Amino acid sequence: MFYVKVSYVATFIKRWFITMCLLSAHTSFAEDFAKHDELLNFSNTVISPGTLKNITLEIAQGANDPASFIPVTVVHGAKPGPVLAVVAGVHGYEYTSIIAVNKWIAALNPRQMSGSVIIVRVAHVPAFEERSIYVNPYDRKNLNRSFPGKKHGSQTERIAWAISKNVVAKADFLIDLHSGDGGEWLSAFVGVYGGPLASNYPLALSVAKGFNFPNIVRYKMNTQQQIDTKRSLNRQGVAEKIPTILVEIGENGSTATQHINAMYTGLNNSLSILGVTKSIAAPSRENVDYFEGTRSVPVTHSGLWFPKGLGGQYIKKGDVLGVLKDYFGQTLGNVIAPSDGFALYGLKGPAIKKGQSIMTIAQPVSTLQ
């Protein structure tokens, strides 16, 4: 009996401590919930607390390419709280995220939310409609290397600009949803932005853990040049001084139910960890593999790539990752692992161009704190 009481008190103290930690995290990342009030007027549309609105962000016609749009849903919680931005479809062929947010939005109830969500349902509509992997069909730019964009730039730059101004700048926390693109294999992971130039890394890590994926990678933001060079959406979040994570699951434009459901559950857990909803997040998995940074493996010739299928495995420096052949079937040579690490994502082949990376290798660490 005594033991039960002691254990009860210990549990109570533990819960109190966790609650206090979460509360202090919240007050430090969105102290006055000022951005929540701004949602009353989103892109010239009035959105009352406790309601949801679908909004079309218009992308004007450019000098050399057509007009476009971005479908956005704003879920304005009844009570003040943090504003979470969730972006799907930065790469238009990565369908997992696009289907997952459709399902997720249908289940959100703004009347029960303390805080809000801005959801970009398809960030890169022209790429989506043309089923174009990586790049925009008009200017051939990668949206995820084009932030903050330009108001009067090419189509990709105008889309990036609209997302930077209307979504990232309005949020207290940013989640960017991806998967393996067309022709890619991928082991599910969450990327967390840390280092001296990132904001509230501990909160980003706890939201990352809430996805219950097997792998977590930290990207350390040490220099401004890192943030500015070919700036991704996550790095735009870092530049705006908000905590941010990258979510990656499914390969080759997956529409598998298991991947969609994993993303959906992770998004729900994010809302509870951020205090927007009162639901309790499922406990995080114990067996997470942690990584600090990644390195790519570029090839020296264009041609046909035949991987050995080492995706999702630990590899050693010197391992043969696959064979490269020319267009006439002659073997150009093996591609060799340049370091030990974990095969995180890469190209299924056969198409490969000189300079492209056939694999991204993550560097394992014992833990991330």
Ligand SMILES: [Zn+2]
């Ligand atoms: Zn992507």
